[in-house]
Amino acid sequence: MKLASRTASIPASETLAITARANQLRAQGKDVIGFGAGEPDFPTPRHIIEAAKKGLDDGWTRYTAAQGHPDVLKAVAAHLNGQFGLAVEPGQCIVSVGGKHTLYNAMMCLVEPGDEVLLPAPYWVTYPVQIQMAGGVTVPVSATAENGFRVTVADLERACTPKTRGIILNSPSNPTGAAYTEAQLLEIAEFVKARDLWVVSDEIYARLAYDGFKCRFFGTLPGMAERTLTVYGLAKTYSMTGWRIGIAAGPKPVVEAMGRLQGQVTSNPTSVAQVATIAALTQPDDFIAEWITAFDARRRVMVQRLNAIPGVRCNLPEGAFYAFPDLSAYLGRSWRGKVLANDWDIINLLMDEGLVALVPGSPFGAPGFARLSYATSMANIEKGLDRMVRVLGEVE
């Protein structure tokens, strides 16, 4: 069978590939420490699971409206409003099969072939692939570790052309954990208005911020509601990665178009996951504060230990659960005669010789860096860092 040409431009997800390789080594009996996966290590809270079980007994087993069951959309709107101050009605919300699916729907509904989309780098690997699938052109706008992995308006202005139509924001960010302050977001909002752009603001990590950092939803800034599609989801905040619920909220015509697309592709996300969504968004969520305390302790240990490795530099991230160290001091050097030409070589060395799984920075648009998830136990963090220290210590 001859594949359609568009499949050639769809790479496999590098983060999933690293996890698969770590699992392969584990299947051979090797004790691999995984810093690759982007999912919390906590179980889904019990009350959400119980609500899903009861939901099945109550008949949440059938098709719902493609955009989501009305009760779910009501809970979504009330939560986005109450928790984040986003003024949306249920009809401005849609639930999809995970945040990835939400973003795909958004790109398909917003990007015309040839449109340029600004993408602050380092960026989550999926965005440029989805922009390309929609026929758009990604224009990466690099932010450096020195300015906290946050782009400035001057950076964005330089990247603008007459074909620029939109921008994807992701704060706190995967892979850097960097979060924009309200003052910085207000400056970006001015730029967005002046350039007449749309914004897809991926706020999936908004609750997971440290040291009291308050994430402000971009769509709540003055004048931004009508140009912003907010993307949210349950995977990270509620440890519900496998349930596959993504959320979008914003201008009705965009959300309705996403609903029409979804109605022809997947129909509704699974009804049992929808009833679980109502429980997640409407019942007390004190567990989140406990998880943040645990993540915070791990964040500090991981970053402190990374910075103690000669040549490695790592910012203390404001949110999410990733550290993003600069390993470029090891490029061009060698391990037992083998030259480390790029970040993949470093990551493969750490995997093969140290049995520790990291994701290289290049797929995130940041060659020479690496992403480590600290959504794992403190014991694993200590053990994995010991291994990194040993292997990198052997590099000449």
Ligand SMILES: Cc1ncc(COP(=O)(O)O)c(C=O)c1O
């Ligand atoms: C920035 C960002 N957005 C969206 C997602 C999508 O999450 P999911 O499809 O699991 O809901 C992820 C997951 O890694 C992410 O890191």
